[in-house]
Amino acid sequence: MERNMTRIALFAALIAALGLIPSLTLAFGVPITAQSMGVMLAGAILGAKRGALAVLLFMALVALGLPLLAGGRGGLGAFVAPTSGFFIGWPVAAFVTGLIVERWRSGPLALTVTLASVIGGIVVMYAFGIVGMSIALKKTLAECAALVTAFIPGDIIKAVLTGLITQALARSRPASILSRP
């Protein structure tokens, strides 16, 4: 119990710390940060349930008014901006990533985690993000999808890195991969 709780809190803090790594803001103000990699890592390492809880804890702190999002953003405004769909999709993204890593045991860890991160951290997260944008900007889903395609290559890199990082952690701290007990 204590161990689960401290790990969940530590991963919420890790997502916050990754947001402080200097980021690149490409077109349309969607910042490319290491933060969404933190979401993938939370799911891949903690597993579906604990990963989603870590992300929810992080979101609660942002809602309380802490500037933990990349670029020092935060507060309730993080939930009503045109890009908020991505943010709202974070816990689901972490859950799906974790679920795939938990269930799919046959492949090599790095590859499994990379694919899980692509499905959870890209497919699921973009689904939420695109719906959110289409509500805020009153554009069709296809039009919004076209707007965000520029960010997919960066996120694929993050998914690959998540795979490599998880594999490295599995070697140095075998007991830490809670998604593969």
Next chain:
Amino acid sequence: MISLTSPVETWAHRIPAGVKLLALSALTVALFLTDRPGVLALALLAILALYLSAGLAFAGQGLRHLRMLWPFLLLIALWHGLTGQAQAGAAIALRLLAALALANFVTMTTRLTDMIAVLTWLLAPLRRLGLPTRTIELAIAMVLRFTPMLVENGQRLALSWRARSRKRPGWRIVVPMAALALDDADHVAEALRARGGILNDIPDGRD
């Protein structure tokens, strides 16, 4: 850690946080229900008046928080300028500005302690169902303490990387950062257990 609450004391700081959050929810829904640019422009003017009533320094700070919207405003201006649907475009742009400005206003005028009090109140029904909500409050405090610690760890790792390599420290630094974080999590868990664990609830008023 510094919260986004404005250091400038305003009249809005004295309104209970719950009232502000309820009003924010209702008004945000209302903003999304109307498509008339006139109504939305009035709403934005009213929000601007709210900011100005709190002083120029406060309003300037609030304006800076809206800067993130400019790419979207530009996009809407181009799109609707080209398609000739100026009215629809104005409604979308005004709504984006109004919704974000209003949410930021509540964040800027509500202290972290007041927000945590609202969260505790919202969690009260869960407590009655037997869920350990103290765990959530403890976890929030832990994240606040751990975040600067992790950043410090990251900076120290980057320094030792630079001492050994000419290349910039890249993503590789996340591996030792996460490993250290996991070790720290285990140490804290052991310390908590040694002190009676988190489920050993202390009765109200004695902690």
